[in-house]
Amino acid sequence: MSDLRELYQQVILDHNRNPRNFKELPGAMRKVEGFNPLCGDHYTVFLNLDGDVIREVTFTGSGCAISKASASVMSSTVKGKSTEEANQLFDTFHSLVTGDTSTVDAGELGRLAAFSGVSEFPARVKCATLAWHTLRTALEGEQESITTE
Amino acid sequence: MSVLTQTAGPASTLDIETVRRDFPILRREVRGKRLVYLDNAATTQKPQAVIDRIVKYYAEENSNVHRGVHYLSEVATEAYEGARKIVKDFLNARDVKEIVFTRGTTESINLVAQSWGRRNIGAGDEVIISAIEHHSNIVPWQMICDEKGARLRIIPVNDQGELSLDEYEKMLGNRVKLVAIGHISNALGTVNPIRKMTELAHAAGAVVLIDGAQGVPHGVVDVRDIDCDFYAFSGHKVYAPTGVGVLYGKQALLQAMPPWQGGGDMILSVSFEKTTYNSLPYKFEAGTPNIEGVIGLGEALRYISGLGVANVAAWEHDLLLYATARLQEIEGLTIIGTAADKASVISFVLEGVHPHDIGTILDQEGIAVRTGHHCAQPLMMRFNVPATGRASFGLYNTREEADLLVEGLHKVIEVFR
Structure with a gap:
């Protein structure tokens, strides 16, 4: 069970049960759908920018606990950050969940650190990063949907 | 049954x-x-019997089939064609000519869609599938219907996961060219009444393909009793290797169908002016086949038959x-x-x-x-x-x-x- 407790930390279970910013954002500047065709995870990320600063991120959709909690934590973490800061945070987060911890500054991660257990479950990396990939696409502002495959 | x-x-x-x-x-x-x-x-x-059989093939029998006059080619061809006979008996088909080896169920269905479908489905025609099909028995028909301007119709399913035969019967008009139905649903386990559905389709003049990917592993399949026109299945879902499958087709239908892929083994003679196609079932087996897979499939079916x-x-x-x-x-x-x-x-x-x-x-x-x-x-x-x-x-x-x-x-x- 110990690996499982590492994966399903309280923060993740809590955000899965009560996802933050889990709603549509009517009139959002950007709206991108993200799919994981392998397991059927499907989210829509809504984004409002103020110049280069992320004013609001919300999401809707369905998927596993890891993907939903990740979307939820992401939505509250990136608020108020610049596009560049958000992209950097994703890079750090990606390193964390893929087990490349040499470059990860734990202090920078905050609640995102709850996803460290994912690195022991390579099949679940896509779940943890789906919302982030979707957000990155929204920040780039060119596409309306992405898939993890 | x-x-x-x-x-x-x-x-x-x-x-x-x-x-x-x-x-x-x-x-x-x-x-x-x-x-x-x-x-x-x-x-x-x-099972070990299948693993051993493949090892034996590579250790003692490896050669291309239908090619050489040398000893190993004869041995390999005999093993390959022996597997065809086992499949024919397993399905209770009439003739080994009705057994075409493919890469799997998906390729079998695509073969029928591209060869039979291209020739027989036209604008305004209809193809019937059901709401509980695997993507492999949906997409090939969507593709051919899109190409030909035909209409894909879907038999609805009730909350238990059973197809509505009443709705199915109502759909069976004279525009219906083909009915393609899964024998057993991979997602729900539903066993569809394919014998009855085939009978109804035939009465309406439609040809029937059964996607048997989940049918063969779970029960006796008798293609003559079902009376379907095509039956497709995969080796790897029935204790055989991956990369090998079967298309059963009634001889007269296969005979009338054009080849799907061109290449070696599917020809009798080739010149730049004219190519004469090989006879059944080789017409549909272009290129060197998955010999180990076919031999492994034969062994797997022999194993299951041994258990009953x-x-x-x-x-x-x-x-x-x-x-x-x-x-x-x-x-x-x-x-x-x-x-x-x-x-x-x-x-x-x-x-x-x-x-x-x-x-x-x-x-x-x-x-x-x-x-x-x-x-x-x-x-x-x-x-x-x-x-x-x-x-x-x-x-x-x-x-x-x-x-x-x-x-x-x-x-x-x-x-x-």
Whole structure:
């Protein structure tokens, strides 16, 4: 069970049960759908920018606990950050969940650190990063949907 | 008979201890636990007899088939064609000419869509499939219907996962050229009444293809009794290697069909002015085939026949009834697909837990199940679930393994409580 407790930390279970910013954002500047065709995870990320600063991120959709909690934590973490800061945070987060911890500054991660257990479950990396990939696409502002495959 | 029934059937005389010893992989541990393999609808494990047969082929018989006059080519060709005879007998087909080797069910269906379909489906015609098909029995028909301006019609399914025969009968007008139906649903386990459905289609003048990917592993298939025009299945779902499959087709239909792929082996003579195609079934087997796969498939069917196909079906049916009853004891668990006639495939959802998380937690217990949409997204939409967990039982599974699944699911609930 110990690996499982590492994966399903309280923060993740809590955000899965009560996802933050889990709603549509009517009139959002950007709206991108993200799919994981392998397991059927499907989210829509809504984004409002103020110049280069992320004013609001919300999401809707369905998927596993890891993907939903990740979307939820992401939505509250990136608020108020610049596009560049958000992209950097994703890079750090990606390193964390893929087990490349040499470059990860734990202090920078905050609640995102709850996803460290994912690195022991390579099949679940896509779940943890789906919302982030979707957000990155929204920040780039060119596409309306992405898939993890 | 080609069907299994939901009520308790005749007792199986399968010697399970011996059977389990025949499958070396079942002895291995996964994550420190004994492997409990319940993903047989995705692919089955291989018995030692099949593994040995492939090793023997490469160690003693390897050569190209239908080519050389040398000794090994004769031996390899004999083994390859011997497997065709085994498949013909297994399906109770009339002639080996009706057995075409392919890469799998998907290729078999695409062959019919591209060869028979291109020639026989036109603008305004209709093709009927059902709401519970695998993507491999949806997309090839969508492609040909799009190309020809034909209409794809879908037989609806009720809440139990059974097709509506009334609706089906109403659809069967004179525009219908083809009916393509799964024998057994990979996602729900529903056994469709394919004999009756074939009869109805024929009465309306339509040709019938049965997607038997899940049919062959779970019961006796008699293509003459079903009277279908085409029957497709994959080797790897019936204890044979991956990369090999079968298309059964009635001889007259195959005869009239143009080749699908061109190349070696499918020709009698080639000049730049004119090529004469080979006779059945070689016309549809362009290029060097999957010789080891075909020989392995023959051995797998021989193995199952040795156990007795009906015997295996009875064993699996007992597992289905037992596992269904045990799973229903779990609070918050709902079985998706409760047809009266079902094979040993159980799809389920657990309240408050996504199937993907179920799969990860069961995996930590050494239990392999499939989670996801099972390549049947329209079906998932119909039942309003994004995905399900699926436990599919094969001939080597036991009641004890169903108990371990139930224990594992209680661990899932514990983590998510």
